[in-house]
Amino acid sequence: xxxxxxxxxxxxxxxxxxxxxxxxxxxxxxxxxxxxxxxxxxxxxxxxxxxxxxxxxxxxxxxxxxxxxxxxxxxxxxxxxxxxxx
Numbered sequence: 001x002x003x004x005x006x007x008x009x010x011x012x013x014x015x016x017x018x019x020x021x022x023x024x025x026x027x028x029x030x031x032x033x034x035x036x037x038x039x040x041x042x043x044x045x046x047x048x049x050x051x052x053x054x055x056x057x058x059x060x061x062x063x064x065x066x067x068x069x070x071x072x073x074x075x076x077x078x079x080x081x082x083x084x085x086x
Contacts, residue, residue, distance in 0.1 A: 012037065012040070012056055013056065014042060014056050015056060015057045015058050016058075017057065017058030017059075017082060018042055018054050018055065018056055018057060018058035019058075019085070020058070020081075020082045020083075020085035020086050021054050021058055021061060021078060021081045021082050021085060022035055022042055022044055022052075022054055022085065023084075023085030023086075024080070024081030024082055024083065024084035024085030024086075025044055025052055025054075025081050025085075026044070026085075027084050027085060028081070028084050029047065030046065030047060030048075030052070030081075031044035031045060031046055031047065031052050032044065032045045032046075032047060038053075038067065039067055040055075040056060041053040041054060041055055041056070041062075041067060042054040042055075042056065043067075046063060049065075050063055050064050050065045050070075051063070051064065051065065051067075051070070053067050053070055058078075058082070060072060060078075061073045061077070061078045061081070
């Protein structure tokens with residue numbers, strides 16, 4: 001392993017469930033395909049304003065302008081977005 005490789009930070013692991021939820025939000029046209037990591041969450045811009053925040057393990061989905069004041073969405077919605085993303 002070279003010195004440059006040893007200094008490269010590792011990307012946080014995004015679970016298959018979190019990827020499916022993000023894909024579902026995009027496929028159903030609820031979110032824009034511009035996902036980015038922010039404070040340990042996957043952030044996707046909502047087409048109706050604000051952001052969707054998906055935990056990296058896919059256990060939580062929140063919606064709001066800022067992560068710290070976002071509201072958690074119901075588990076049924078999260079499951080539906082996961083199915084839509086598969």
